[in-house]
Amino acid sequence: MTRKDGRVAMVTGSARGIGAATAIRLAADGAAVAVIDLREESCQETVEAIRAAGGQAIGIGCDVSQTESVKAAVEQVVNVFGSLDILVNNAGLTRDNLLFKMTDEDWDAVMSVHLRGSFLCSREAQKQMVQNRYGKIVNLSSTSALGNRGQANYAAAKAGLQGFTKTLAIELGPFNINVNAVAPGFIDTDMTRQTAARIGLDPEENIRRAVEVIPMRRVGVPSDIANVISFLTSDESSYVTGQVLYVNGGR
Structure with a gap:
């Protein structure tokens, strides 16, 4: 249903976690995939997993918060694969702290990667998409967008x-470009485990506590999000745009 033969995808922050699962899924759907992360060498595990399964992939080092770095990455994708049809803005980081402890650097780092990064990548990718009159952009939001203690920066960015997603959907819709957002809940990744450890919680105990209040009685895994992104970047979702889909087990 979600075949993407002949399509080219770029997934930021895809060295691990949700990004890696998404890159692997889109490649399994038939897309050629550019695996993007801060350092090219960190992309290799994802690239090798895709190639081992018979897919096409390249790894590109890119700082999504820097204009020239983004331009160079998109140019490389187009030079290698000939086009750019799908963009998944997944790159992110956390700098959690209560407001009175949060530094300027904590705030700026999160805004630069999540918001500025998504803006820069989308602005560059849409040049190809508008020209081709075809495109799919998926931005990674979060249930933290609704507010979460200790995450003023992250919640504001998400x-x-x-708002960024809904605005791009309006602007790019006339060019047959769909723009949507996925807002994951608790997903078991290296990042969530590191966050738990940083605040003094055992990661497994943190998961157990989460399960108690999630109606599905389990936490999510990266493939849960990748599967949704697979649909939103397929032709079957051609009339879905400007939406924010919460994927959180019903919480």
Whole structure:
């Protein structure tokens, strides 16, 4: 149903976690995939997994918060694969702290990667998509967009991405470009485990506590998000745009 033969995808922050699962899934759907992360060498595990399964992939080092770095990455994708049809803005980081402890650097780092990064990548990718009159952009928001203690920066960035998504859907819709956002809940990744450890919680205990309040009685895994992105970047979702889909087990 979600075949993407002949399509070219670029997934930021895809060295691990949700990004890696998404890159692998889109490649399994038939797309050629550019695996993007801060350092090219960190992309190799994902690239090798895709190639081992018979897919096409390249790894590109890119700082999504820097204009010239993004331009160079998109240019490389187009030079290698000939086009750019799908963009998944997944790159992110956390700098959690209560407001009175949060530094300027904590705030700026999160905004630069999540918001500025998604803006720069989308602005560059849409040049190809408008020309081709075809494109799919998916931004990674979060349930934290609704507010989460100790995450004023992250929550603001993820909420901002929802407004960004809806605005791009309006602007790019006439060019047959769909723009949507996925807002994951608790997903078991290296990042969530590191966050738990940083605040003094055992990662497994953190998961157990989460399961108690999630109606599906389990936490999510990266493939849960990748499967949704697979649909939103397929032709079957051609009339879905400007939406924010919460994927959180019903919480």
